Each structure stands twice: as C-alpha cells, then as structure tokens.
Amino acid sequence: MHYNAFPGPGSFYKGCLHTHSTRSDGQLSPQEVIAVYRRSGYAFTALTDHNLFNRDSYGAPENFLVLPGMEMQINQFDSAGVCKCHHFVALARGSEGMSHDELMESGVFTAVSDVQAIIDRLAAAGNLVMLCHPVWSNTALPDYGSLKGLFAVEVFNSGCHYEHENGFSHTQWNDMLRTGVRLYAAAVDDAHRLEHMAGGWIQAYARELSVPAILDSLENGRFYASTGPEIHELFIEGNELTVRCSPCQRVFLMSDRIGNAGNRLAVPGGAGTIMEARFTLPAGVRYIRIECVSGENKIAWSQPIWMDETES
Template sequence: MDSPWRSNGDWLRAALHTHSTSSDGELVPRAVARHYGRAGYDVVALTDHWHRSTAPSTPELLVLPGVELNCALPDERDGHVLGIGIDRDPTELEGERRDLAATGEWIVAAGGVAYLAHPYWTGARPGGIELPESVTGIEVFNAGCELEVGRGLSSVHWDELLEAGALCPALVTDDSHHPGFDSDHAWTWIRAERTAPSVLDALRRGRFYGSSGPVIHDVESGEGEVVVRCTPARSVTLLCGRTSGTAVNAGRLGYRYGAEVLETTADDWIVAARLDLPGTAPFARIEVVDPKGRRAWTNPVWPA
C-alpha cells in the first residue's frame, strides 16, 4: 500500500458515495455533481443503486461513473458494494445478487474499483467477512448511516480484516441522498492527478486517507515509530491490533501511552506527535480526533 504523503500528485477532496434520481436520491446526476463542486470538492462518484449514472466533468470537478450493487454476505446478510469508475451499465446482471467475490469481479471487469459499503449498517458480523481479491477495501465511516441510525462507523470490521492479514484500505463517505442535509459530512483525500485513471489507481493502491474534519499534513513512519502532523487535535492514536497501540491526548494532564507530543498550539491542542510502533504489530493505522470530536483515518502504515 502506497503512502499518499510520499506520492506525487495533488490532494483531491472526493465524495465517493452519492445518489441521484437515477435510484433513490433527491437531485438529478448533474445537480449532485454541481452541489459537490460548489462545496469545493475535486472528485465526485455517482453510485446509484443498480444504475450507472453519469454527468459531465469540468476543469475543477472530475465526475466518475459508478454503481452500488447488492451482494450476498455470510449469514444470509444483504451486502452493498460500490463500483467506482465502471465503464458499462449493470443491466446485464438483471438484478442478480451474487456473492461478494463475484460482485467484485464484475466491477473489476467493468473497469472499476470495488469497495464493500457500510458493513456495520448492513449487519455483517466483525470477523465474519473475508475480503476477496476482487474487492479492494471497505468503508470505515459512512455519514449517512451514522446520521440515520448511528451505524456508520465500521472500524471494528476493518480492524478484524487487518488483524487477519487483509491489509486493505478504507474509504470515508457521505452516502448522500439529500444534498444539503446528508452531504459534506465525510470525505476522502486522494493523492492523484485530476484524471480518472490516476484517481482509480490511487483508490486501488490506498493513496488516500479519510476524514470528517481533521487534516493530516504528514505521516512519517520509521523503524519503531510514527510521526504524525495534523490540524489541531485532542488525540492522536496508533491502532496496532487487538492487544497493542499507542496514543497521545491533549492538555497539560492529557494521557500519553507509548507516545509523546512534539508540538501544540497556544491553547494546547496537538499538531505533532511521535508514537511508538511495536515491531510485532500485525497492522498499524492512525486515527486523529479534533476538538469537535470529528475524526480522520489513515490506511495501514508501515516503517519506511
């Protein structure tokens, strides 16, 4: 998995899970794209249910066609899979609900990148999902699911996959159906050129991080440690598996565990921290929480 902070390209703010009137959204595809363009986004993927929606790109906004397909998960759960960047309509599937691997294979054959959507909202058990080769990763946070029923955060599902050796990246999305109400709550920062091939390659290789607020300026991993620089934060945590991890918390009496604060703002919020990286950790990823409780999530990081 590539580090976005050590890659070439621009930082592109992306909305990768949106819906229009082509399925169950409130605005037509062009209006969805314009809405996100006005909000300062660089990339939007139109991911209607069982329909490939399109809208014209502009020099400022890259619009990717996509889809959200149903699939069969273990325990007879109904899963949803995002297909970002597909080049043909899924009408040939005739609504057929295939298993996760076969659904991902169709998306890949159609030129797209597959991600398992909102597993917590779906009701999938943590540890009960095996990610096939055809599916790149999952959504770790879905703002729409969080707003509706409080089931938008799938970090335990992600950690179980990472613990089992599936070192996959994870998206952060709105899943917007009603722009203006459930939009601009969560997004993915992609390191890429403003072209479809470059963005899709970055999604395949994990050159991005997700956020609902904080900006992560840099993550530098070396032997035995990780240094994080970010916008003001109340905590920075390195999650390293079921039994290990390190963290710093803001304030004069803020708790530190296997880590140290390197720099703070005048009012004592953290903007740089060094965290110990245990050599036996099966994976390592970072979460940053800002003073308002909003989060950012990196993909797994490893010593350089």
C-alpha cells in the same frame, strides 16, 4: 525503516466515493449533486446510483471530476423475512468494461460464494470494489471476512449515521485487518438527500486531478478518510513514525496488538491541541495505522501500514 504515505510530487484532492441522484433513489439530480459538492470544496465525486453504471460527467467543469461507477447489492432473507445484504461500490479504472447505463440486477445470496461471484464479476469488468456500510447491512465478520478482491471498506457512512445511527464501521475494519485482510478505509456520504452530504470524504494524494490519477491513488492507498481532521504528512524514519495534522485533541497509533504493547496515544498539554505526533514503532506488529480525533465523531483514518511492505 523508511516509509512515506504520500510520496513524490502531488496534491490532496477531496472527494466522495459513494452518493446517489435521481438516476436511482436520490432526491437531487446529477447536476445538483455536482453543484453541492463543488460548493463544499470537493474536487470529485462518484455518482454511484443503485445497479446502474454511470460514465456521464453531466456538464461538470474541467476542474471537477465525476468518477465512473455504481452501487451493486445482493440480499439474503431468513425465514422471518429479515434481510442482511452486501452492497458494493464499483469504480471503473478506465474506459473499458461496463458501459454507461449498463444495468446489473440485484441478486440473492445463500452462501459467501454467491457474494464473491459478484465481486469477481465487478473486478473482471475493470472496477475497484469497495464494501459498503457493513453495520447497516446487518452482516458480521463471517459474512465478509473471507471476501477477496476488495480495495476498501467504508469506515464511515454519513447517510447511515444520520438516518440510523449505524454509520461507523471502523470496528469491522479492525476485525478484517487483524485477520490479515489487507484493505483500505474510506469515509463516504451515501447521500440520498441534501442533509446527508459532505459528512464523510476522502483526501486522495495524486499527481494531478484526472480520473486515472485519482483511481491510481485509490488502488495504491495514497489517500485517507475523514469526517473532519486533515492529515498533512505521515512518514516513518528509522523506528519513529511522524504524523502532522490539523489541530486535534488526540492522535492514536493503532495496530493488531492490544493494549500498550501495540497502541500509542498522543495528547496536547493543557487544554491545547496537537498538530504533530511522534511515535516509537511498537515491536512485533504486522501493521500500524493512525487516527486523528478533533471532536465528537470527527476522525481522520490513515491507511494501514503493513510492516512487511515498508523499506528497511
């Protein structure tokens, strides 16, 4: 078996897929948002203000990208007025589709089919669609497990974490993967003010720093999500997976099988750290993925590797 998570010539580009500005309910202007991310070592961000599509780069320099996109929401209220909702980030693949400042009104849903219609509408306009903060949204697997056309789900949301202590959604991602849903993981800020920024990000492996190249990497899973650690290499040769990373305390191989039958753990000797882990592939699994942990709430998530998509 042969597999390389980051194939061919290219580089890693750090970026944010979900944040807000004064175009909706953020406290910083688009120019200020861009300046903060540039100072933080990012190569790109998407300005995903609520219901309002953005295609403006707001004077960003050539070595910093502003991905075109928006955040869309659809709500449901029960008889007591308690809300659960679905929020989606839409990222435009190209210049066609939604126009700058195009407004898409929030909706109300009574069935999963109403939510699916929003995803379909966004996808038909040429967007990649990502499910946002399912824990914060007060939703469960029956609400999102059957949705089609998503490319990713947020496994970490900085704003939700620091404001509400419910920013981690990797358990919800696991639930979706185990039921056969194939989608990637992203860590984001969803920042509405400065203290939310640079808490979660992705590293996209792309041939160049351009909007088409970054979107191609997103669509094809050539990126990882992180709140701290770096994944430098991840590949399979024969029956062995190798991951090389920044110094970590633990590295996990995880799959759809429970216990030792489908999961592996690598730890350093003594009080040191680990920068390379090798795992024998577990038998009979549908997918595997890697988590690198460098400290409390400091995690990097690889994308799932589906066994039926690897080269034998």
